[in-house]
Amino acid sequence: MGLALPMSAQRVLSLDSCRQMALRNNKQLGVSKLKQDVAANLRKSARTKYLPHVNAVGTYQYTSKPVSLLSDAQKEAFPQLGTTMVGSMQPSLAGFEASLTQLGTAFVKLGIPAQEVQQMMAGLQTNMNGTMEGIQASLNALGQQIVDAFDTDTRNLFAGSIMLTQPLFMGGSIIAMNKMADLSEDLAENSMNARRQATIYKIDQAYWQVVSLYHKKKLAESYLDLVKKFDTDVHKMIDEGVATKSDGLSVDVKVNEAEMTLTKVNDGLVLSRMLLNQLCGLPLDELVTLADEMTDNIAVVELTPELNVEAAIDNRPELKMMQNSIDMSKQTTNILKAGNLPQVALMGGYSVSNPNVFNGFQKKFGGFWNVGVMVRVPLWNWGDVMYKVRASKGATSIANLELAEARELVELQVNQSTFRVDEANKKLTMAQANIQRADENLRMANLGFSEGVITPATVMEAQTAWLQAQSQKIDAEIDVKLSQVDLQKALGTLE
Numbered sequence: 001m002g003l004a005l006p007m008s009a010q011r012v013l014s015l016d017s018c019r020q021m022a023l024r025n026n027k028q029l030g031v032s033k034l035k036q037d038v039a040a041n042l043r044k045s046a047r048t049k050y051l052p053h054v055n056a057v058g059t060y061q062y063t064s065k066p067v068s069l070l071s072d073a074q075k076e077a078f079p080q081l082g083t084t085m086v087g088s089m090q091p092s093l094a095g096f097e098a099s100l101t102q103l104g105t106a107f108v109k110l111g112i113p114a115q116e117v118q119q120m121m122a123g124l125q126t127n128m129n130g131t132m133e134g135i136q137a138s139l140n141a142l143g144q145q146i147v148d149a150f151d152t153d154t155r156n157l158f159a160g161s162i163m164l165t166q167p168l169f170m171g172g173s174i175i176a177m178n179k180m181a182d183l184s185e186d187l188a189e190n191s192m193n194a195r196r197q198a199t200i201y202k203i204d205q206a207y208w209q210v211v212s213l214y215h216k217k218k219l220a221e222s223y224l225d226l227v228k229k230f231d232t233d234v235h236k237m238i239d240e241g242v243a244t245k246s247d248g249l250s251v252d253v254k255v256n257e258a259e260m261t262l263t264k265v266n267d268g269l270v271l272s273r274m275l276l277n278q279l280c281g282l283p284l285d286e287l288v289t290l291a292d293e294m295t296d297n298i299a300v301v302e303l304t305p306e307l308n309v310e311a312a313i314d315n316r317p318e319l320k321m322m323q324n325s326i327d328m329s330k331q332t333t334n335i336l337k338a339g340n341l342p343q344v345a346l347m348g349g350y351s352v353s354n355p356n357v358f359n360g361f362q363k364k365f366g367g368f369w370n371v372g373v374m375v376r377v378p379l380w381n382w383g384d385v386m387y388k389v390r391a392s393k394g395a396t397s398i399a400n401l402e403l404a405e406a407r408e409l410v411e412l413q414v415n416q417s418t419f420r421v422d423e424a425n426k427k428l429t430m431a432q433a434n435i436q437r438a439d440e441n442l443r444m445a446n447l448g449f450s451e452g453v454i455t456p457a458t459v460m461e462a463q464t465a466w467l468q469a470q471s472q473k474i475d476a477e478i479d480v481k482l483s484q485v486d487l488q489k490a491l492g493t494l495e
Contacts, residue, residue: 012290013288018279036189052165052166163348191321308414343375416490420483438465445463
């Protein structure tokens with residue numbers, strides 16, 4: 001028992017409608033479109049490498065010990081600066097006191113009362129001691145101020161900077177990267193075109209398969225009606241004693257064969273419709289009518305197109321993709337070569353820190369502008385870049401050989417497809433001629449059988465020949481359509 005689809009409201013679809021529905025439904029085409037968007041964004045990203053880049057950096061650091069510009073000994077010595085200095089002056093002060101004593105003795109000898117001289121000398125001694133104590137205290141305080149001033153307390157360090165970098169010469173790597181980005185976008189576009197053509201080719205195959213099986217179903221039904229009518233006539237003749245039971249059994253076998261053939265065609269048609277529906281994004285159980293199912297002549301003999309290999313090489317997206325890969329490989333080589341060339345960049349920015357040392361040590365934010373040029377010159381890398389460049393050139397050579405081979409295959413495909421179109425046209429011409437002879441042969445056999453001059457076996461042979469001629473005509477018409485699709489695909493013009 002054959003498979004059957006539930007009946008539902010039918011709509012008529014042309015080949016172009018099926019193509020458009022399949023293109024909208026194909027998930028891989030959606031992937032290809034997203035890949036195009038990815039390539040476009042990567043191209044835009046590559047363009048930014050020509051422009052200056054600005055970065056901001058902020059840091060906070062806590063250290064267990066502060067930075068100290070004075071040693072521990074200096075920190076202890078500076079607050080005792082006055083004491084040390086006064087102590088070092090004690091011998092000189094003792095000599096000065098002796099001189100004052102001698103001076104007082106001289107004053108007494110000169111007739112100045114000893115009591116007045118003693119009071120004057122005591123005052124001088126007191127003033128001198130007070131002055132030295134003041135100097136000692138001032139110097140000790142000054143030393144402590146120096147120690148305090150050099151106390152940086154850098155355990156909490158805040159810093160930040162804004163840097164601008166403008167590439168001036170990167171060995172040609174930025175130019176090569178941008179060319180690669182452009183090629184990647186072309187590759188994504190060519191990949192989508194290839195996927196589009198593959199989708200159209202697949203839907204065309206499924207469409208014409210359904211049309212072929214539908215017409216073969218009609219043919220199988222006509223043949224079944226024909227052999228059933230002949231079976232009825234033969235059994236009437238058996239009843240009349242004109243034909244034998246052997247003739248009746250032979251016709252019964254033909255009827256069974258015709259029914260089996262119709263069942264197989266029905267099953268194949270149901271499965272083919274399911275495949276077509278799946279490709280078009282329709283429910284598998286939806287029954288649609290194809291425009292070419294309603295035509296008696298599926299195809300007509302057409303002129304064989306001109307052989308045009310050059311157009312195929314220019315149009316085929318597969319070849320374009322291979323050329324894109326070759327060009328990208330060349331740009332990869334240029335990027336690798338840049339590893340042996342100098343790189344120059346302009347740099348500038350503004351940096352701040354807390355604490356800062358722009359006016360002594362200050363625990364507040366202070367900053368400065370800076371501008372400069374950075375030059376990077378590779379000196380020695382043990383041939384690393386050279387080996388990578390050689391490997392990249394080797395990959396490019398391999399891709400060139402593969403492209404040359406692919407072009408030869410495309411040339412062969414175009415020749416084969418053109419030959420197949422011509423052959424399909426010839427087969428259709430012969431099939432149309434055979435139809436006329438098979439129709440006439442069946443008519444004569446039926447006429448001779450009705451007049452009793454031709455056996456049932458001869459009529460069955462005429463019926464079989466008629467079935468084969470009709471089937472060959474359908475196959476030839478479908479072959480004409482498919483050969484044209486194959487040629488368009490080979491030429492890269494399947495749209």
